Amino acid sequence: MKQFKLSSKRKSSGQVIVLLIIVLALLGGAWWWMNSNKESAAKEGTAFAREAIQKIAVQHDINFFNSRLSPQARANFPASTQQEFMNEILKLGAPVRPVDVQGKIEFNSQFFEPHGSFHSRIYYPAKYADMDLTISHPVGRWQIDEIAFIPQQQAAPGPAPAAAPPPPAAPAPQAPPASPGESAPQAPPASTAAPGAGG
Numbered sequence: 001m002k003q004f005k006l007s008s009k010r011k012s013s014g015q016v017i018v019l020l021i022i023v024l025a026l027l028g029g030a031w032w033w034m035n036s037n038k039e040s041a042a043k044e045g046t047a048f049a050r051e052a053i054q055k056i057a058v059q060h061d062i063n064f065f066n067s068r069l070s071p072q073a074r075a076n077f078p079a080s081t082q083q084e085f086m087n088e089i090l091k092l093g094a095p096v097r098p099v100d101v102q103g104k105i106e107f108n109s110q111f112f113e114p115h116g117s118f119h120s121r122i123y124y125p126a127k128y129a130d131m132d133l134t135i136s137h138p139v140g141r142w143q144i145d146e147i148a149f150i151p152q153q154q155a156a157p158g159p160a161p162a163a164a165p166p167p168p169a170a171p172a173p174q175a176p177p178a179s180p181g182e183s184a185p186q187a188p189p190a191s192t193a194a195p196g197a198g199g
Helices: 002-058 062-067 071-076 079-090
Strands: 100-108 112-123 127-136 143-155
Touching: 002 062, 002 079, 002 100, 002 112, 002 127, 002 143, 062 079, 071 143, 079 143
Parallel strands: none
Antiparallel strands: 100 112, 112 127, 127 143
């Protein structure tokens, strides 16, 4: 009877350990999956921000701009305002160097509701401009929540000016006259016939 009880206790404790292992494995798998999704969302969000700035500031793609605005941003940017916004960018011409985008994706509640703020300084032939972008991913895809384009008044730092050509070479200076204490250089003596030459 005692052996039966002991074996029953061992069996139940073994089942508890197995259940704990399964639960821990499930929790570990869920944690890994959520972290993996978080990293993937952060990469996708950063790529979207770079694409948005490239499409709007460099390629002037108003269709992309319109299609990726959030409902609230579309209310703030009706079609006429979108065109004015794009015309302001077009006036500056094409960027003169690659566009660098800085920013990061953050999450509400550690893993959910990704959103991010990004900044880019864009150099044009005459000046530079700053573009600020706020994005989020509520359902289905990334969207633009806020966007600002601020041209600066000062000229953009351009390439260094070419070095000025050197001045024409001055004529070589003549030898100064000899000072009183120095003897002037003598001309070589005229050749004379050797004494006794010719007999």
